[in-house]
Structure formats: structure tokens, C-alpha cells
Amino acid sequence: MITDGQSVDGAQWWKESVVYQVYPKSFNDTNGDGIGDLPGIIEKVDYLADLGVDVIWLNPVYASPMADNGYDIADYRAIHPAFGTMDDWERLLEELHDRDMRLIMDLVVNHTSDEHEWFIRSREGDPEYDEYYYWQDTDERPNNWESFFGGSAWSYDETRDEYYLHLFDEKQPDLNWRNEAVRQDVFEMMRWWLEKGIDGFRMDVINLISKTEGLPDDTVDGEMTGAEHFVSGPKFKAYLTELVTETVGNYDVMTVGEMIGVDAEEAQEYVGEDGLSMLIHFEHMGVDTGDDGKWDVATLDLLGLKRIITDWQETLADSGWNCLYLSNHDQPRAVSRFGHDEEFRRESAKMLATFLFTLQGTPFIYQGQEIGMTNTSFAESSQIRDVEARNFVENALDSDAYESYEEVRPIVESRSRDNTRTPMQWSDTRNAGFSEGEPWIGVNEDYETVNVEAARDDPESVWHYYRDLIDLREALDVFVYGEYDLLLPDHTEVFAYRRTLADDELIVVCNFFDSELSIDLPQLTGDETPELLIGNYEDTDAPAGDIDLRPYEARIYKR
Incomplete structure (x- = not known):
């Protein structure tokens, strides 16, 4: 780049x-x-x-x-x-x-998977794979942990006559990384x-x-x-x-x-x-x-x-x-x-x-x-x-x-x-x-x-x-390596920020909702008129005073 x-x-x-x-x-x-x-x-x-x-x-x-x-x-x-x-x-x-x-x-x-060779050999009691997974020899579920997919994180295996741990589906037994x-x-x-x-x-x-x-x-x-x-x-x-x-x-x-x-x-x-x-x-x-x-x-x-x-x-x-x-x-x-x-x-x-x-x-x-x-x-x-x-x-x-x-x-x-x-x-x-x-x-x-x-x-x-x-990201390093500064931190509908790298500066404005609104962004006004690099509406004007944004409108300016 x-x-x-x-x-x-x-x-x-x-x-x-x-x-x-x-x-x-x-x-x-x-x-x-x-x-x-x-x-x-x-x-x-x-x-x-x-x-x-x-x-x-x-x-x-x-x-x-x-x-x-x-x-x-x-x-x-x-x-x-x-x-x-x-x-x-x-x-x-x-x-x-x-x-x-x-x-x-x-x-x-x-x-x-519970169909992986490691688990198959572990459930069958192969000494080499005995501790490849978390097994517990108890009469009931070993603890109160829950699976990310709902229900207990433990399932009983009839072959080994023990419970095994699975933080996801019961067919996804957890590997024992302590081993x-x-x-x-x-x-x-x-x-x-x-x-x-x-x-x-x-x-x-x-x-x-x-x-x-x-x-x-x-x-x-x-x-x-x-x-x-x-x-x-x-x-x-x-x-x-x-x-x-x-x-x-x-x-x-x-x-x-x-x-x-x-x-x-x-x-x-x-x-x-x-x-x-x-x-x-x-x-x-x-x-x-x-x-x-x-x-x-x-x-x-x-x-x-x-x-x-x-x-x-x-x-x-x-x-x-x-x-x-x-x-x-x-x-x-x-x-x-x-x-x-x-x-x-x-x-x-x-x-x-x-x-x-x-x-x-x-x-x-x-x-x-x-x-x-x-x-x-x-x-x-x-x-x-x-x-x-x-x-x-x-x-x-x-x-x-x-x-x-x-x-x-x-x-x-x-x-x-x-x-x-x-x-x-x-x-x-x-x-x-x-x-x-x-x-x-x-x-x-x-x-x-x-x-x-x-x-x-x-x-x-x-x-x-x-x-x-x-294409823009490939052409301009400020997209990748520029510093980030939040603008309009308290605005509840517009996310705006500045990216800067040496003499290059981007101003990004995104309306996250379907409302029409106006914002005052001093960073886009002054002696130098910023260049509109890209926007998601065709007829976007250069900023002059307040900026009128349409539903879900986005603009990137370069200074």
C-alpha cells in the first residue's frame, strides 16, 4: 500500500x-x-x-x-x-x-466432535487419551455450568459411564488443555x-x-x-x-x-x-x-x-x-x-x-x-x-x-x-x-x-x-493508519469522527436512523472547502454551515 x-x-x-x-x-x-x-x-x-x-x-x-x-x-x-x-x-x-x-x-x-478419534478413544478408556476431555465420575451433573446453546454444559456418556463437558452442543466435547x-x-x-x-x-x-x-x-x-x-x-x-x-x-x-x-x-x-x-x-x-x-x-x-x-x-x-x-x-x-x-x-x-x-x-x-x-x-x-x-x-x-x-x-x-x-x-x-x-x-x-x-x-x-x-482505502493510508477522534459524542442519531495521518484528514458522518436532521460540524467549515470523497446519496453538496442529512445518509470528506 x-x-x-x-x-x-x-x-x-x-x-x-x-x-x-x-x-x-x-x-x-x-x-x-x-x-x-x-x-x-x-x-x-x-x-x-x-x-x-x-x-x-x-x-x-x-x-x-x-x-x-x-x-x-x-x-x-x-x-x-x-x-x-x-x-x-x-x-x-x-x-x-x-x-x-x-x-x-x-x-x-x-x-x-464426539466422532473425533480422540474422543472415541477417550470414552473407551484408552489410557493415552483418557484425559483429552473433561470427564467426571459422579451420579449427577458435576456443576451448574450452562451451555451456550442452552441447558446444562454436561452430558452423560453410557460407554464411559461418566459425564463430559461441552460448552456448546452435546456433540462438541471440550478439549482438556491442561493436558x-x-x-x-x-x-x-x-x-x-x-x-x-x-x-x-x-x-x-x-x-x-x-x-x-x-x-x-x-x-x-x-x-x-x-x-x-x-x-x-x-x-x-x-x-x-x-x-x-x-x-x-x-x-x-x-x-x-x-x-x-x-x-x-x-x-x-x-x-x-x-x-x-x-x-x-x-x-x-x-x-x-x-x-x-x-x-x-x-x-x-x-x-x-x-x-x-x-x-x-x-x-x-x-x-x-x-x-x-x-x-x-x-x-x-x-x-x-x-x-x-x-x-x-x-x-x-x-x-x-x-x-x-x-x-x-x-x-x-x-x-x-x-x-x-x-x-x-x-x-x-x-x-x-x-x-x-x-x-x-x-x-x-x-x-x-x-x-x-x-x-x-x-x-x-x-x-x-x-x-x-x-x-x-x-x-x-x-x-x-x-x-x-x-x-x-x-x-x-x-x-x-x-x-x-x-x-x-x-x-x-x-x-x-x-x-x-x-479503492479509496487502498489509495489513502489515512483510511488504514489514521488516528481516530470522536465528534458529536452526545448526538443520539449521528455517528461522526475524524481520521488524521500527517497532513491528511478525513471527516466521516453517518446518520444511523431514518430521520432527516441537521448538524453543526465546525470541522467541515472554514477557509478550506473539504472534498467530498464519497457519499450514499447522489446530490450531496459541499458543507456550508449546518449539514442537512437524509435518512441513513453517509459522507466522507477529505481535508
Whole structure:
């Protein structure tokens, strides 16, 4: 990069990159079985190159029984047959590298599948694998910890006649990282992939790998029972340091750690020199939820979003790096969640893209986000594929709070992970051009108007706006390395900030709501008229006094 004459300390290729997340099962199906595959990704590599992204984050394609869509791994060194073969994977890597693009793999090592050889041998009492997982020989559940998917975090295994720990689905037993043999097997597997030429890892729930010795009951009254004993546990930092030293620290790669319950101050321990490149946090994913967590849907708290984003921007400015995202395979569609997916779908999708690309950090685009894909609908509970959502519906209907699925449906349609797992919408043809067979999950009904072909044919589409933002970010270092200063901190509808690097200055203004309003921003007035770099409305004037903003309007000015 460094194209505008600046000299930037701490420059790294992954800081200057734009990441595109591919959820293989829903991306592109080439054999008609209704499941996306590796040849399907290969078929779309030129599309990704045309968009201008630099790095592909590939969700799990390992051998798996698919209890949690691939996050239950049965063999770390094999490709699931539905996705293709190892030859297909190697060809994908080659195709990406030929276009100067990189590939990072999902790393899931807090848990495995219960069909992994390690667990099979452990449950059968093989002494070599006896302590690869958390087993407890008791007459009842060993403690009060809860699973992230609902219910107890313990299940009884008849073969071993003991309980085992699973912080997620019962088919996802947690690995015992206190056992050095477990750690060394994990590190050897990671080195195997690194030697195959990958460019890094995204590490799934990596800060859950350490549990408190003795696995005691949780005594804290919080959202997640047990969290005090397994979120960033007592040995997590030591395990992470060992992982970096033994594996990724010896390669020029990108490392992204997904960490639950971590704030910006704590993040400084885990990123930067001798740590990870960046981490995925969840603080800003709570700005539209109530006190009861994910399924308690609330109105967007923009002041809360400003506080969280500013904290992360300022805290990691000198000692780390930010991962910028608004949606992924575990979160709803950004335009439906933080924008307006009907009347102002295009405007709000562009506004959110403006926000995503102008903060300090590496932007992550989730597949379909670049065309403004929206949340889907579930007329019947049988249409739900997400195990977490299914458990929520079941628990909700078992409680006294809801009498029917229709009462629960709006919550599911707002928050289910299935919203971002519907097939990629390539065209207005059958099944949105995703597959000639019956897709594994229903296609969003809006595919006839919201699809890649239509977006690329329309110069004013969300897709072309993303392309323009990527070009701007590549051309101007201030987008990447500029300092961040919050403007209008108390405004409840507009998020505005300044980015500065040497003599370059950007002013970013984003209206997060569907109201029309005026703001007074002194930074945009004075002797020098700022240049409008990009905006999501065509007829945007240069600022003169108060700035009139339309619904979901976004502007980037350069001084």
C-alpha cells in the first residue's frame, strides 16, 4: 500500500487488507446436492478478485458430522466430502495465491466432535487419551455450568459411564488443555496447515480453552452460568503465548482470535507483539439487546455504540489492532439489524459500509453483505436449521412466557444465525443461482431483486459502493493508519469522527436512523472547502454551515 507518500510505523499486510468471509455451505454449489462446495468457491474466485478483497476467511470445511455446521470437527486433516477433496482445497489456495489473495482457515480447538478419534478413544478408556476431555465420575451433573446453546454444559456418556463437558452442543466435547499432550497435538496440526501454505487462522472461541481447576460451581449472578470459570480462564494467557510461540509466531501470517466477554483493556494482553494480529469481540453486538442477552431484542443504542467503538479505537491505537465487522455467520444481516432492510435498504447498507471501512482496523465483509442481503423469514419452526435457535424456540415454548411459535417467531427472525446462512444470491434464477438442487436451507424470498447480477449491472448499487470504498482505502493510508477522534459524542442519531495521518484528514458522518436532521460540524467549515470523497446519496453538496442529512445518509470528506 503506502501509495500517498506517508511513512507509517508498524505497517503490516493484514492491516491493509480487506477480508471476505466465505461460509462454504451456502456460497456456491456446483454438484447439485444443495450444499456449497470448494469447487463452487473456486468458480467465484474471479468475482472476489473483482470486488477487490485481499483475504478469504474460510469457515470450517473439515470432516464433520455437521451437528453445528462444521464447528464440530471429526478430523482436522481431512475435507468433508460434501465440500470436496483435499485436491480441491489445494487448488483453491493456488487460485487465490495466483491472484495475490490470501487464505485463512477457521481453527476450532476449544472442542472437537464426539466422532473425533480422540474422543472415541477417550470414552473407551484408552489410557493415552483418557484425559483429552473433561470427564467426571459422579451420579449427577458435576456443576451448574450452562451451555451456550442452552441447558446444562454436561452430558452423560453410557460407554464411559461418566459425564463430559461441552460448552456448546452435546456433540462438541471440550478439549482438556491442561493436558500437555492435547496442546502438542493441536500445535502439530496447526503447523501441518501452515506448512501447506495457508496465510493464517481465525481462532474460534479461543479464550474458552482454560477452565478453573476443579471445575467449581458458578457463584456469580450473571448472564451465563459458569462464565467466571471458563471465559479467559486462569491459564488462558499462558496457553495463548505457548500457541503463538509454537506455531503462528514463526510464520508471516494473520491471526484473528474470537474472544467472548473481552473488553478493550483486556484485549491489550492478547494482541500486538508476541500475540495475535487482532481479535473478534462482541461488545458492540450488545447495543441492540436488553438485559437478558441475545434473544432480548431492543432498539439500537447509538450512544452505547459510540462508547464501545471509541474505547476500542483509542485503547488499541498504539498497542494492537481492531477487527471491524457488523455481521458474520453467527450474527444477523447487518442491514436488517442496524439499518432499514425495506424502504432504505440501499441507503442504510451503504451507510453501514461507510462506517465499516473508515474506522482504524481491518474490515471484514460477510458474504452477501456487499449486495445488501437481508434477514430471512421462518414461517414454520421446521425451517430453522440453527441448533442454537432451535434450542431457544424449544426452551421458550417450554416456559410460561410464550404459548405458540408465532409469538417467538419475530425474535428468531431478528436474531437467528440462519439469517446469514441462507444461500448466496447470485442471480434471479431458480434458487438464486446457488444450486440446481434443493438447498440445505431456504433461499431468501428477495433474491429476485437482491442478487449479484443485478448489483453489478447497476452502477449505483451497494456492490459498486463497496468497490469504491475498497479503492479509496487502498489509495489513502489515512483510511488504514489514521488516528481516530470522536465528534458529536452526545448526538443520539449521528455517528461522526475524524481520521488524521500527517497532513491528511478525513471527516466521516453517518446518520444511523431514518430521520432527516441537521448538524453543526465546525470541522467541515472554514477557509478550506473539504472534498467530498464519497457519499450514499447522489446530490450531496459541499458543507456550508449546518449539514442537512437524509435518512441513513453517509459522507466522507477529505481535508
